[in-house]
Amino acid sequence: MxxxxxxxxxxxxxxxxxxxxxxxxxxxxxxxxxxxxxxxxxxxxxxxxxxxxxxxxxxxxxxxxxxxxxxxxxxxxxxxxxxxxxxxxxxxxxxxxxxxxxxxxxxxxxxxxxxxxxxxxxxxxxxxLRKEKFKQEQALHADTAPVEATNFAVTAPAKVAPPNGSSAQLVNGASAADAPQKGGAKLTPEFGLFVRDDGTVDWDGAIQSGREVARFGKELWERINGQDPVEEELKKSAAGGGGGGGGQLFGAAAKERKPDPPTVQVSRCALPPPPPPPPPLLCAG
Structure with a gap:
């Protein structure tokens, strides 16, 4: 055992x-x-x-x-x-x-x-390597962050002086005299900028658009105010006693002062529609 x-x-x-x-x-x-x-x-x-x-x-x-x-x-x-x-x-x-x-x-x-x-x-x-890659991605994201258009909203207290001594100021397609004022404050036009889809600013377009506005001269202001420059010239000529003198004065005044290129972006304004054509004349048979 x-x-x-x-x-x-x-x-x-x-x-x-x-x-x-x-x-x-x-x-x-x-x-x-x-x-x-x-x-x-x-x-x-x-x-x-x-x-x-x-x-x-x-x-x-x-x-x-x-x-x-x-x-x-x-x-x-x-x-x-x-x-x-x-x-x-x-x-x-x-x-x-x-x-x-x-x-x-x-x-x-x-x-x-x-x-x-x-x-x-x-x-x-x-x-x-992961930390370095993360830092590079953060830096790249910070460089390519989308830029909002509101960052470029700048106000410029500039005035567009029309020729022939007029002191009217254009605000969003209308004269400053016709624009409503709140509390007696002076209207300050906004400098509108063209912002592309990638966030950059089209400065050439803004400046070029302002120069195009300056070419119209006094006729632009009169048309905006609802006046016909041809009829006004005829009235002045009739009141002064001679059509040729008034035209010469108008031309001299226009040549005498050339407006500076404006520094504000002016919105497109709608000109008054042309008068309707006269009814056709019916000849008696």
């Missing part, structure tokens, strides 16, 4: 020793395979187009070297401290096999530690 119990105890210790040796070999095989896979991925990454192959670093980071190192270190400590014999784990392995396992554990542990350091360096580089 006693021999049977001792035999069972010995068999149990031997099975436990065999299981431990099998576990150590499995840990070594897993670590060596991970290191070979790491070398293959590094070689493929360096041979790829432009030195990079998409997705390889992600696969590389999927190798859990920390867990592998923990298992290898535990097995190596068990052998170095001599606990294999005290636990009876040497019954399933000879001294030569135990020395061979110890040497493999030392070498593999060193390679795994180097792989962990390399992996940490790559992770730090990628974090630095």
């Amino acid at each position: 006693t021999m049977t119990a001792a035999s069972r105890t010995e068999r149990g210790q031997k099975l436990r020793a065999l299981n431990w040796v099998k576990q150590v070999r499995n840990d070594l095989t897993s670590a060596e395979f991970a290191l070979q896979l790491d070398q293959g991925l590094s070689g493929a990454e360096s041979r790829g187009a432009g030195g990079k192959v998409p997705g390889l670093r992600r696969k590389w980071r999927s190798i859990d070297y920390d867990s592998i190192a923990v298992r290898l270190e535990s097995n190596l400590r068990l052998i170095n401290e001599g606990r294999v014999r005290s636990l009876g784990l040497d019954k399933a392995v000879t001294e030569e096999e135990l020395a061979e396992l110890q040497a493999r554990l030392v070498k593999t542990m060193s390679d795994v530690s180097a792989a962990i350091v390399k992996q940490d360096q790559v992770d730090d580089e990628e974090r630095g």
Whole structure:
């Protein structure tokens, strides 16, 4: 009965020793395979187009070297401290096999530690690249931010003086005298700017439009006020006693003073419609 119990105890210790040796070999095989896979991925990454192959670093980071190192270190400590014999784990392995396992554990542990350091360096580089890319995107977004048209709304207290001494001021297609005033405040025309879709300002268009307004001279002001310049000239000529003199005076006054190019943007104004044509004459038959 006693021999049977001792035999069972010995068999149990031997099975436990065999299981431990099998576990150590499995840990070594897993670590060596991970290191070979790491070398293959590094070689493929360096041979790829432009030195990079998409997705390889992600696969590389999927190798859990920390867990592998923990298992290898535990097995190596068990052998170095001599606990294999005290636990009876040497019954399933000879001294030569135990020395061979110890040497493999030392070498593999060193390679795994180097792989962990390399992996940490790559992770730090990628974090630095992500931060740099984020800063560049922020700077690019700040440079290409859309510009609102309201940023260019500038008021200019400039006046457009028409020829022939008139002091009328054009505001949105009408004279300042006809425009309503609130609280007795003087109307200040707005300097309208042409803003393109990309946010830039068409200064040439604004200045050119102002010069075109100046070409009309006095006739523009009279038409805006609902007057016909031809009829007014005829009335002045009739009142002065001679049509030619009035015309000459009008021409001289127009040539005498040339208006400065306006500095305000004038809106397009609608001229009064032409008079309807006279009814057709019926000839008596």
